[in-house]
Amino acid sequence: MDIGGTFTDVALEVGERRFTAKILTTPQAPEEGVLAALRSVTAKAGVEAGQVALIVHGTTLATNALIERKGARTALLTTEGFRDVLEIRHENRFEQYDINMDLPPPLVPRRLRLPIRERIDAHGEVLLPLGELSVARAIEAVAANHVEAVAVGFLHSFTNPDHEHRVGEAVARRLPNVSVTLSCEVSPEMREYERFSTACANAYLQPLISRYIAKLEHELVRAGFHCPLLLMTSGGGITTTETAIRFPVRLVESGPAGGAIFAACIARQHGRDQVVSFDMGGTTAKICLIDKAQPQTARAFEVARIYRFLKGSGLPLRIPVIEMVEIGAGGGSIARIDTLGRIVVGPDSAGSEPGPVCYGRGGKEPTVTDADAALGRIDPTTFSGGKMPLDVAAAQRTLAERIGAPLKLATEHAALGVSEIVDENMANAARVHAIESGKDLQPRTLIAFGGAAPLHAARLAEKLGISRVLVPVNAGVGSAIGLLRAPIAYEVVRGQLMRLGSFEPGLANRLLAGMRAEAEAIVRRAAPAANFAEHRSAFMRYRGQGHEIAVELPVRDFTAADRSAIRELFEAAYRRLYSRAIPGVEIEILSWVVSVSAPSEGHLGAPALEAPSEPKPRSRRPIFDPATGEFREADIYWRGDLAPGARISGPAVIAEDETSTVVSPGFDASIDRFGYIELIRNEA
Numbered sequence: 001m002d003i004g005g006t007f008t009d010v011a012l013e014v015g016e017r018r019f020t021a022k023i024l025t026t027p028q029a030p031e032e033g034v035l036a037a038l039r040s041v042t043a044k045a046g047v048e049a050g051q052v053a054l055i056v057h058g059t060t061l062a063t064n065a066l067i068e069r070k071g072a073r074t075a076l077l078t079t080e081g082f083r084d085v086l087e088i089r090h091e092n093r094f095e096q097y098d099i100n101m102d103l104p105p106p107l108v109p110r111r112l113r114l115p116i117r118e119r120i121d122a123h124g125e126v127l128l129p130l131g132e133l134s135v136a137r138a139i140e141a142v143a144a145n146h147v148e149a150v151a152v153g154f155l156h157s158f159t160n161p162d163h164e165h166r167v168g169e170a171v172a173r174r175l176p177n178v179s180v181t182l183s184c185e186v187s188p189e190m191r192e193y194e195r196f197s198t199a200c201a202n203a204y205l206q207p208l209i210s211r212y213i214a215k216l217e218h219e220l221v222r223a224g225f226h227c228p229l230l231l232m233t234s235g236g237g238i239t240t241t242e243t244a245i246r247f248p249v250r251l252v253e254s255g256p257a258g259g260a261i262f263a264a265c266i267a268r269q270h271g272r273d274q275v276v277s278f279d280m281g282g283t284t285a286k287i288c289l290i291d292k293a294q295p296q297t298a299r300a301f302e303v304a305r306i307y308r309f310l311k312g313s314g315l316p317l318r319i320p321v322i323e324m325v326e327i328g329a330g331g332g333s334i335a336r337i338d339t340l341g342r343i344v345v346g347p348d349s350a351g352s353e354p355g356p357v358c359y360g361r362g363g364k365e366p367t368v369t370d371a372d373a374a375l376g377r378i379d380p381t382t383f384s385g386g387k388m389p390l391d392v393a394a395a396q397r398t399l400a401e402r403i404g405a406p407l408k409l410a411t412e413h414a415a416l417g418v419s420e421i422v423d424e425n426m427a428n429a430a431r432v433h434a435i436e437s438g439k440d441l442q443p444r445t446l447i448a449f450g451g452a453a454p455l456h457a458a459r460l461a462e463k464l465g466i467s468r469v470l471v472p473v474n475a476g477v478g479s480a481i482g483l484l485r486a487p488i489a490y491e492v493v494r495g496q497l498m499r500l501g502s503f504e505p506g507l508a509n510r511l512l513a514g515m516r517a518e519a520e521a522i523v524r525r526a527a528p529a530a531n532f533a534e535h536r537s538a539f540m541r542y543r544g545q546g547h548e549i550a551v552e553l554p555v556r557d558f559t560a561a562d563r564s565a566i567r568e569l570f571e572a573a574y575r576r577l578y579s580r581a582i583p584g585v586e587i588e589i590l591s592w593v594v595s596v597s598a599p600s601e602g603h604l605g606a607p608a609l610e611a612p613s614e615p616k617p618r619s620r621r622p623i624f625d626p627a628t629g630e631f632r633e634a635d636i637y638w639r640g641d642l643a644p645g646a647r648i649s650g651p652a653v654i655a656e657d658e659t660s661t662v663v664s665p666g667f668d669a670s671i672d673r674f675g676y677i678e679l680i681r682n683e684a
Helices: 030-045 061-068 132-144 162-174 192-222 241-246 254-270 368-374 392-407 411-436 453-464 475-485 505-526 562-578
Strands: 007-014 017-024 055-059 074-079 113-116 126-128 149-153 179-182 229-232 238-240 274-280 285-291 301-303 315-317 325-327 333-337 343-349 445-449 468-471 489-499 533-542 549-553 587-597 619-625 630-638 647-649 652-655 660-663 667-671 677-681
Touching: 007 030, 007 475, 017 030, 017 475, 030 192, 055 254, 055 475, 061 192, 061 301, 074 132, 074 192, 113 132, 132 162, 149 162, 149 192, 162 179, 179 192, 192 229, 192 241, 192 315, 229 241, 229 254, 238 241, 238 489, 238 505, 241 505, 254 274, 254 285, 254 445, 254 475, 274 411, 274 453, 285 411, 325 411, 333 368, 333 392, 333 411, 343 411, 368 392, 368 411, 392 411, 411 453, 411 619, 445 453, 445 475, 453 468, 453 475, 453 660, 453 677, 489 505, 505 587, 549 562, 562 587, 647 652, 660 667, 660 677
Parallel strands: 055 229, 074 113, 074 149, 149 179, 274 445, 445 468, 630 652
Antiparallel strands: 007 017, 229 238, 274 285, 285 325, 301 315, 333 343, 468 677, 489 587, 533 549, 533 587, 619 630, 647 667, 652 660, 667 677
16 A cells, blocks of 8 residues: 555555555545555455455655654754754755755754764774763753654764764663664764764654554554555665664655556566656656666655755755655646746645545645646546546636636646646656666656556657657556565665775675674564575775765675775776776775565566457547647547557547546557557657
């Protein structure tokens, strides 16, 4: 189950059969929407709650709490003289020429950033012993300010965590009901700003996430679900509720990660080495590059960017994450006219309450879904399986009043303007992401899923020069299906500076063995009998450089002879990125990474024989054609009627319960052997 900003999606697999449901999210009590979706899908499948063997959960709750600043009252206990690290940041300007530039305020206000007298150097040596008096004063200040969560972040604690552990234990003894996060546990790496920011975010989320998970587990048991509950992490693995409560910051981006796993499984199933995942829901659109069935990954990203989604304008989190670009471009994204007379779409969304105008739930602002309905792309009577008829007339009126009248545009042209802007926003985000990653989009296959993606996939592909699009079965709930495909996995990162010229194999082996044991212990809680796979890498650089690159490492004990092998691995990775190596410069390892995973189970469906056919449409209706600027009669097909081998020429719409696929005049559609809709650019 995947809680989004607008809909809560659920996918239930019973043997080789799959049942799905899509329910409006209940933002004030997310578990209510989850339980409603579970009741709906189990009723469809004809199974009892007690028969369900496993529930995997992805949620935007952590992300939304950071964006909306609805987390716990948090304090930071930090090294004396460093309480302002969270505001000093890197002292760089993400918008060079904006004299009114605003920075995101820290999650912890200055009066709750409390100094502790202590100091450890970069080698882990104690320069100044821990001041017990300053610790006691800080803890009393925490108590007096009714703080719910405490983050402890000391300088260089990743080299020697003793002071952080002692302070954490002191807080737990004096204030047992206060959550405690240690930076040496949540992000044990160099760069204090990112480490402190991650620790504060983790502490900020802990009370909220622990209450939510506890309540959800209780309600699931009350509803008859007595199976384990696992949660998706941002890095693409699933983990236990205990780990999620301890490190809730790892749940940020858990839903989008499920979508990337879904697209990677499709790429593997279809033998596609280069794909781009396009997940467009009700609130956001997510784009991820996938090579050889592996999504791009990173170990840091920003959340809650406040300035036109510019890098540097958000809160940095140093956690394992599937790398993707996410923008405020979903079906519920609100359209308006700005002070320069331009149509602007998003990033704010109508969400599920009140939702788009056409939902008839009190929405007043025009949205992307309203534009799609006005353009004829959505059948108002079969939307959401007919459970939510759309008021197209209301959508047209709002578009005419809010967009058309100020710009002197006809209603259909106002709707087209909204659609074109959101498509161009997504295309531009994809272009920038590909350029930053050194990748080319044109030879890739676009895999479209999420409630709104199939409506916009063909137009997005046209803008990006992509000639092939896949819309999988159950595309409307793709992220939920991805959760069922994700492996049980956990990644551990440790900062340990080691110069390659003085490589210490014994130290490296002990460090990696300890990391393996920590990761395996967490994975074993969810998969006690599994055979585990281990993956190792290191972040390395030439000495004197400011940033490092990821280098794959062999999974075995190292010897002194491995010094040259590791050098070769680094230089090969460096050449792939920069087309050269730098001779005569010392190489150093900054951080070590160990990931342990259990094999994932399940399937995406068995192939069937394709029998070429030209199916008959169920109906016809006018759909607006951007190329001609006019409405054009188009065939409407129901996806369940189409067998593998069926071929359809655009313009057409292929409708289903959870979404609709628009086949533009520039594409022809066919149903492949897995039942997926394949759009291929035609020669015309």
